[in-house]
Amino acid sequence: MLIVTRRPGEKVMVGDDVVVEVMEISGNSVRIGITAPRSVPVYREEIWATIQAENAAAAATDPKALPDGVPAPKK
Amino acid sequence: MTTLHSSRFGDLEIPEEAVIDFPAGLIGLGGRRYALLSRTEDAAFAWLHSLDDPELAVPVTNPWRFFDGFEVELSDDEAARVGLSEDDAARASVYVTVRTGEHAEDFCANLRAPIVIADGRGHQIINQAQDAPIRAPLFGEHAVAAAAA
Numbered sequence: 001m002l003i004v005t006r007r008p009g010e011k012v013m014v015g016d017d018v019v020v021e022v023m024e025i026s027g028n029s030v031r032i033g034i035t036a037p038r039s040v041p042v043y044r045e046e047i048w049a050t051i052q053a054e055n056a057a058a059a060a061t062d063p064k065a066l067p068d069g070v071p072a073p074k075k
Numbered sequence: 076m077t078t079l080h081s082s083r084f085g086d087l088e089i090p091e092e093a094v095i096d097f098p099a100g101l102i103g104l105g106g107r108r109y110a111l112l113s114r115t116e117d118a119a120f121a122w123l124h125s126l127d128d129p130e131l132a133v134p135v136t137n138p139w140r141f142f143d144g145f146e147v148e149l150s151d152d153e154a155a156r157v158g159l160s161e162d163d164a165a166r167a168s169v170y171v172t173v174r175t176g177e178h179a180e181d182f183c184a185n186l187r188a189p190i191v192i193a194d195g196r197g198h199q200i201i202n203q204a205q206d207a208p209i210r211a212p213l214f215g216e217h218a219v220a221a222a223a224a
Contacts, residue, residue: 047201051185051199054172058173061134061173066134073089
């Protein structure tokens, strides 16, 4: 993990396109601004992790658990 | 035509027009090219199957089939990322992932992260609507209670 010290107003570049800016520090919370290309989704980690886990659980489904048998492509 | 060597369903021929491009994949699972597989046009469950990973597939359903009041609300940022205009949104198909369980009451749909498909392109989005639980029971007393609440 790369660890850097930044002050409010200072930024970090992730590659050429993603900019992470420390906006404000107040008490024990930090406001962060993220500028990323439109095509890059940005999530709060806990939301990402919850949905990732739910997707993984769905992806572990045995077709026998569902009533519809072997499917054909839907156009 | 692409041949999908599915670990679940064996070899399936997927016509080009059935291929759906997911520029950002499914959240945490990735994948780029998927196809929707379903037994019949009105089957309760379909499978969103990766064309790149023979083992990656998630069961999905039409949320309105089980949840009358289901709504999708996108943040402005996400609407811009997905690039859906109001007109596109009206034409889009919406699916939710399903997880199964030993009992019917354990079957749940993820209303918080629906999958929106329009014009051969798909995105899994975060639903900002108030009542959009990650695990909404599909059947049984829970579902009845939830519908009545």
